[in-house]
Amino acid sequence: MRPPILPISPRPSQYGIDPSLVKTRVCELPGMTSVTLRELFPDLPPVIFPSDEGISAVRRYTEQALSNIDMSKIKPEHKVNILSSHHGFTLLGGEPYAEMLRTIRDVIEEKTGCSNIRLRAGVGLRFRETEEYIRRYKLDEHFEGKARGVAPVDEGIPIETEIGTLYGIKRIYDADWIVHAHNSDVREVHFHRMVDRAVKPFGMSYARIETRSTYHQNLGPRAANFIARAIFDSPFVQDKFAFSCFLTVVPHGILGVDADSDLYSLNSRITEIGCRYYGKMMTLFGEIDKCVAALDFPCPVVYVFSAGVIYANFVGANTDLFDLEMPLPAYTWYTEAFYGRKGVPLLPEIPLLNPAVKMCVHNYAWTGYPSAFFSEHIPTVVVGQAQANLFNRDPQNLNYMQHAVISENAEAAMDFARKASGTDNVLIFDGAPGGINLSKPLADFLLEKAPAVNRRVEEELMPKWLRQRGVEVKTIA
Amino acid sequence: MKLVTLKPVVDIEKCKGCKTCVKVCPVLAMSMEEKLAVANLELCRGCGDCEQRCPEYAITMVVREEPVMAKVEMEGLDYQEIINLCRKARFHPEQVVCYCTATRADEVAAAIMRGAKTPDEISYMTGIRTGCKVECIQPILRILEAAGIEPKPSPGGWQWYGRTITAWEIPEEVKKKYANRGFYFDEDIDLLNRVINAPLQGKE
Numbered sequence: 001m002r003p004p005i006l007p008i009s010p011r012p013s014q015y016g017i018d019p020s021l022v023k024t025r026v027c028e029l030p031g032m033t034s035v036t037l038r039e040l041f042p043d044l045p046p047v048i049f050p051s052d053e054g055i056s057a058v059r060r061y062t063e064q065a066l067s068n069i070d071m072s073k074i075k076p077e078h079k080v081n082i083l084s085s086h087h088g089f090t091l092l093g094g095e096p097y098a099e100m101l102r103t104i105r106d107v108i109e110e111k112t113g114c115s116n117i118r119l120r121a122g123v124g125l126r127f128r129e130t131e132e133y134i135r136r137y138k139l140d141e142h143f144e145g146k147a148r149g150v151a152p153v154d155e156g157i158p159i160e161t162e163i164g165t166l167y168g169i170k171r172i173y174d175a176d177w178i179v180h181a182h183n184s185d186v187r188e189v190h191f192h193r194m195v196d197r198a199v200k201p202f203g204m205s206y207a208r209i210e211t212r213s214t215y216h217q218n219l220g221p222r223a224a225n226f227i228a229r230a231i232f233d234s235p236f237v238q239d240k241f242a243f244s245c246f247l248t249v250v251p252h253g254i255l256g257v258d259a260d261s262d263l264y265s266l267n268s269r270i271t272e273i274g275c276r277y278y279g280k281m282m283t284l285f286g287e288i289d290k291c292v293a294a295l296d297f298p299c300p301v302v303y304v305f306s307a308g309v310i311y312a313n314f315v316g317a318n319t320d321l322f323d324l325e326m327p328l329p330a331y332t333w334y335t336e337a338f339y340g341r342k343g344v345p346l347l348p349e350i351p352l353l354n355p356a357v358k359m360c361v362h363n364y365a366w367t368g369y370p371s372a373f374f375s376e377h378i379p380t381v382v383v384g385q386a387q388a389n390l391f392n393r394d395p396q397n398l399n400y401m402q403h404a405v406i407s408e409n410a411e412a413a414m415d416f417a418r419k420a421s422g423t424d425n426v427l428i429f430d431g432a433p434g435g436i437n438l439s440k441p442l443a444d445f446l447l448e449k450a451p452a453v454n455r456r457v458e459e460e461l462m463p464k465w466l467r468q469r470g471v472e473v474k475t476i477a
Numbered sequence: 478m479k480l481v482t483l484k485p486v487v488d489i490e491k492c493k494g495c496k497t498c499v500k501v502c503p504v505l506a507m508s509m510e511e512k513l514a515v516a517n518l519e520l521c522r523g524c525g526d527c528e529q530r531c532p533e534y535a536i537t538m539v540v541r542e543e544p545v546m547a548k549v550e551m552e553g554l555d556y557q558e559i560i561n562l563c564r565k566a567r568f569h570p571e572q573v574v575c576y577c578t579a580t581r582a583d584e585v586a587a588a589i590m591r592g593a594k595t596p597d598e599i600s601y602m603t604g605i606r607t608g609c610k611v612e613c614i615q616p617i618l619r620i621l622e623a624a625g626i627e628p629k630p631s632p633g634g635w636q637w638y639g640r641t642i643t644a645w646e647i648p649e650e651v652k653k654k655y656a657n658r659g660f661y662f663d664e665d666i667d668l669l670n671r672v673i674n675a676p677l678q679g680k681e
Contacts, residue, residue, distance in 0.1 A: 125609040125611060127526075127529040127530060151529070151530060152611050153501045153526060153530060153610055153611070153635060154501075154530070155500070155635050156635060156638055162648075162651055163646075163647060163648070163651060164641060164646075166641055167638050167639075167641075193659070194659075195658070195659035195660065196658070208638070209610065209611045209614050209637065210614055210638055210639060210641055212611050212612060213611065213612050213613060213614045213615035213616075213641075214641040214642065216612045217574065217613065217615045217616050218615050218619075218641065218642065218643040219643070219644045219647075219665065220644045220661075220665025220668060221665060221668070222659070222660065222661035222664065222665050223644060223647070223665045225660075226647075226655065226660050226662075229655070324659055327661075327664065327665070327668045328668070333576055333612070336573060336576060337572050337573045337576075338569070338572065338573075338672050339573065340569075340571040340675075340677070340678035340679075341581070341677075341678045341679050342678040342679060344678070346569055346571065346572075346672055346675040346676075346678070347671055347672060347675050370576040370608060372579070392482070393483065393538070393540070395523060395524050395525055395577060395607060395608045395609075396577040396608045397577075398479065398480060398482065398577075398578070398608075399579060468659055469658065469659040470657040470658045470659065
């Protein structure tokens with residue numbers, strides 16, 4: 001049996017328990033093994049990180065991508081805001097994204113003579129999260145004291161769009177030029193449905209609460225991400241937009257760095273990459289008929305991931321999240337909203353959560369995202385009283401522990417989950433780079449199913465997914 | 478409905494009187510006294526916005542000695558009126574409009590029928606918008622508007638700025654322009670309409 005892959009380590013954060021309290025990682029338990037993603041899908045392309053070149057590859061590829069960008073409109077006396085988001089710092093330990101941000105700054109200064117370059121780091125629902133990353137990766141030093149986290153409750157600025165007034169965070173736009181520095185990891189497919197993925201931060205981490213509430217409450221599950229396009233296309237934003245620079249991410253690592261002054265061109269490229277590689281992983285996970293999901297990663301419950309697939313998408317893997325003909329994934333906030341007082345959906349056609357997830361063992365995951373819906377509908381065992389206490393103090397999760405039970409340690413929790421669920425299939429969401437940590441029976445199952453999934457995605461699903469999004473079918477080299 | 482278990486404690490040695498906490502508090506519980514932040518614990522709903530945005534890290538959230546329940550009772554109200562108000566605002570009465578507190582549209586409507594006229598009063602009465610503080614301002618503003626109430630933002634505050642567009646208001650030319658880009662406007666409207674008119678599962 002292949003040994004498990006070393007997972008991402010617990011991180012000190014106000015949103016998680018002290019890393020010293022994470023006594024055992026689930027992958028360390030007896031019977032756990034790993035598969036590499038290349039074993040599952042041998043046609044996966046080579047990546048620049050992880051690689052023998054280390055983090056310097058990210059700098060080299062960022063410099064190369066930016067060499068083709070015309071920055072002549074940025075003058076030495078101007079102010080530039082490099083816009084970033086929390087999620088990039090959760091990818092492969094965070095250093096690749098941090099290094100891309102540092103490199104963008106250095107290249108802009110070198111090419112334009114402008115040195116008033118500020119880092120603005122947006123967040124999801126954990127308002128201090130990027131402050132923690134700025135300290136962790138010493139970005140404030142690199143940006144000469146001009147790096148700061150911004151939150152959706154900070155002072156806003158109205159933005160006139162073709163669908164009326166929306167609201168951005170004032171500090172995002174308080175410069176002559178903005179540079180959109182993001183990544184192509186698909187993450188919340190249940191929300192953006194891989195429509196305008198590259199544009200999403202303009203309606204989310206760069207946006208005020210009014211805009212984000214519009215996205216999640218006013219428009220509907222497949223129209224929501226239009227908010228991002230409306231803001232990005234506004235004259236206000238277009239007048240400030242300089243260019244975009246993205247880490248191109250695939251489930252097994254960093255594929256490269258892409259930069260473009262035309263965000264929609266970049267969007268088409270990452271849409272194809274996202275549908276192809278993440279689509280295969282999600283479709284493969286959708287084949288799983290029963291398992292215990294083990295959460296073991298330094299981020300909120302929904303965002304822990306395995307092979308690039310977040311837990312929030314695994315609980316919806318009984319539906320094709322990329323298929324826009326399907327209105328509602330089994331999990332999205334619209335779906336959650338449409339559960340009535342009896343705890344069942346208001347309409348019979350609303351899909352229930354993935355029945356393959358028999359139990360969830362929450363060994364290590366953060367607060368800072370409303371997660372009670374999961375523990376209410378999936379039997380959940382939380383490891384350790386300290387973690388339970390932390391959730392009970394989180395204003396977003398006051399009901400989470402009402403539905404979960406506590407186990408003293410990971411061994412007992414997993415033992416209980418396997419006995420109670422009657423399955424030895426264990427899928428671990430610990431961000432293992434390049435592979436999946438899991439139990440042997442599930443490894444065998446996935447290896448058997450992968451070739452057929454590969455063919456189905458390439459031949460049947462990819463053409464449909466891209467056609468639905470108006471993206472021309474090509475092959476990314 | 479929310480059980481309020483936390484309260485803020487201000488470290489007056491660290492507070493520099495910047496008023497950020499006053500500007501972000503969704504229930505207007507923070508004020509300044511002698512240029513220092515002060516929390517009104519009767520109003521506070523324990524959301525931690527002040528603690529999360531204080532640039533001086535001068536505020537800590539601690540456990541209350543006695544938790545407080547924020548909840549609007551339906552008893553004594555005409556539930557048909559609540560249904561009508563929710564549906565006028567294009568919500569199913571049992572639709573969850575706050576994912577952190579699981580507050581449903583009917584409780585927001587009930588708060589309005591019991592006299593709430595602003596988002597901060599609704600948050601105080603129901604606990605809505607005191608979890609993540611991000612996702613539920615639009616339902617509040619829509620239900621207020623359906624009740625004929627047009628609240629004004631708190632002067633100088635950053636609590637909220639205004640109601641924005643809904644699915645039903647997207648201009649036809651915008652729908653046509655982006656019809657081939659993966660936005661399913663009319664199909665989503667159809668889904669939302671079916672949800673709004675779905676049968677009730679049972680009122681409390």
